[in-house]
Every structure is written in structure tokens, then in C-alpha cells.
Amino acid sequence: MLIDQGLELLDEDECWALVEGTSVGRVGVTVAALPAIFPVNYTVLDGAVVFRTADGSKLHAASEGTVVVFEVDHVDASDRSGWSVMVLGRAEVVSDLGFALRVLDDGLEPWADGVRARIVRITPELVTGRRIVHG
């Protein structure tokens, strides 16, 4: 177990177990040369992180063919425990109807009202995670 400044570094399997066990994460992108973070509900399909967004939204624009970071975390203030996982990868708007239908069959529905007709897929290139350890 590798410890760095009170944080245990998680291996890739642990990271994916945490990502697959969570339903809301955050996408970090650059919008007009400025960093931005958008929460999304998501699913994992064929090893990729998939979420929906609105056509023409900032997130849609920023996700088109660029490297983004997807992050999930959980923190518990009561005992100061917590973990976080970052998935770094190229994002692309899904144009493959077969894949899109499988995403919808997987039950990925946007939580907000309004049309979110774009499905974005992040193909992971680097997955890293850290967990707070005390002791």
C-alpha cells in the first residue's frame, strides 16, 4: 500500500470498482480557455464513462474531441474519511446508434428537464485514485 501525504494510492481495479459503484461524477473541461467543472450522472459501458448533455451546451462544446477529466469522490465529514478517482481521457460525442441504444437501455436518463440529446463517451487513458488513511 503506497501512502502519499496521508493518501493511499488506489490501483486501477479499485478505481473502477468505485467509479462503477457511483452514479454522479464531475467532468472537468476548458471553456474559452478557462477551467470548468460540470456534475453529471453517468454510466460505465464497455469500459468507457458515458453521460448525456444538451446539444449546444458548454459541456457539449467542451467535450468534443478533447481530453477531459472525469472525477468521482466520496467524503464523510463525520470521520474524515474519503476517496477520489480521476479518469483522464478523450471525450467524443457518440454517433454510433448501436452504442447509443445500449446506453439508453442501461437506464442513463438525464435528471434535469430539457432535451439532452447528446451522449458523450470518455475513453479512459489514465485512471488514478486516492483514499484518505488515518493511522
Added chain:
Amino acid sequence: MLIDQGLELLDEDECWALVEGTSVGRVGVTVAALPAIFPVNYTVLDGAVVFRTADGSKLHAASEGTVVVFEVDHVDASDRSGWSVMVLGRAEVVSDLGFALRVLDDGLEPWADGVRARIVRITPELVTGRRIVHG
């Protein structure tokens, strides 16, 4: 009330009330030309977002004099409610001892073990927020 794709746009006072009522957020930075997101526990002092980090950490390096985004959110899967606030601003490592002492007096302690000797202050330039509305 301005609605955009099922999201109500929050005014600045609402945004700050949400930021001040939360204790864990995420900092979005660029590390080696790649986006990264780090969860932090934080406080608000003199209208700035303040958190601690370890000397020499990626977050410390990325926070030095650059524009970063700080994000807080809350989502509730049970009724698909949620909100998020982004604070965009320049981050700097605090060198003012008086300010640093006030931060510590404010009770800002890192949750992980290990020394987190740097205090980073984000001076807000733009604050935006959105809340899911169903209607």
C-alpha cells in the same frame, strides 16, 4: 427565474449561500497541460475560498498564480434534485501570516494525515450556479 435546459440559473447571493453552507468542494486545475480535479475541504474568508494543500503537491503547483475553478454541488438521486456552483478565480499561495492565522482560527484542518503547510486562496472573479428544476 431564468431557466436553461431544466436548470435554474442562481444569482450570486444564492451561490455564496450554497458555498458557505458546504465544507467540501473540488478544485479544477491544469497539470502538465491536462485537466485535473482535486477534492478539498475549505472555508470562505473575506469573500475568498481557502483550502490547504501539501507543499510540492500537484495541487500546490497548479494553484500558484493561475486561474482555477472551484466547484461545489449537491445531488440527491432519490428525487433527482441538485445544484452546483462554480467559482472562477486566480489562486495564490497565502504568504500573509495574519490571514493564515485567521484561516487556522477558522478551524480549517486538512482531513488527511500528512503535513499540508500551504494555504491557497482563490480570489473570485466569476461565480455562477445552477439548480435542477422540475416543472
